[in-house]
Amino acid sequence: MKIICIGRNYAEHIKELDNEKPKEPIIFLKPDTAILLKKQPFFIPEFSNDVHHEVELLVRINRIGKHIDKKFAHKYYDEIGLGIDFTARDLQTQLKEKGLPWEKAKSFDGAAVVGKFINKNEIEDINNINFSLKRNKSVVQSGNSMLMMWKIDELIEYVSKYFTLKIGDVIFTGTPAGVGKVETNDVLTGYIEETEMFSIKVK
Numbered sequence: 001m002k003i004i005c006i007g008r009n010y011a012e013h014i015k016e017l018d019n020e021k022p023k024e025p026i027i028f029l030k031p032d033t034a035i036l037l038k039k040q041p042f043f044i045p046e047f048s049n050d051v052h053h054e055v056e057l058l059v060r061i062n063r064i065g066k067h068i069d070k071k072f073a074h075k076y077y078d079e080i081g082l083g084i085d086f087t088a089r090d091l092q093t094q095l096k097e098k099g100l101p102w103e104k105a106k107s108f109d110g111a112a113v114v115g116k117f118i119n120k121n122e123i124e125d126i127n128n129i130n131f132s133l134k135r136n137k138s139v140v141q142s143g144n145s146m147l148m149m150w151k152i153d154e155l156i157e158y159v160s161k162y163f164t165l166k167i168g169d170v171i172f173t174g175t176p177a178g179v180g181k182v183e184t185n186d187v188l189t190g191y192i193e194e195t196e197m198f199s200i201k202v203k
């Protein structure tokens, strides 16, 4: 399987990192080795002093497809999840400055938290999902899929122009504002509405 991530999909997050608003979605990939194994803590890698959490809604693909029209995109997934796109921000900044790919900063082992999934039938409106991340006791990020610049079905249309989507592929749909540094001994807990989707210890 592959993980396809969308960058800069929430206006407020673009502002906080002082990035330009893109004209098209920004895409990068994570290999399956980036997935944090179930029940394992996240280890801050030795090559970074500034790893950030980015909580994101996930979409799991359930049908093979290419050049999917957004009208039909809803047929290609039936589960929505929540995860973290861990980012070595210091390394990413260096790579961005040099115009180099971001993979070292975003695709290292453990950099993708894939939490639980819920059937989309249990969700009233895909474009109105509240989600949040608690770092220890405080809510540090909260978002709503309504605020995405490109909605889930548009992302599937766009991504499938470039990549054949296969069963089990996961799309990370971008992070809302509030990204920040994680520290050793943090506990990161993600929620869709009131439901806990994952809980991760940082080491």
Ligand code: ZN
Residues within 6 Å of the ligand: 005, 006, 007, 054, 056, 085, 172, 174, 175
């Ligand atoms: Zn992200």
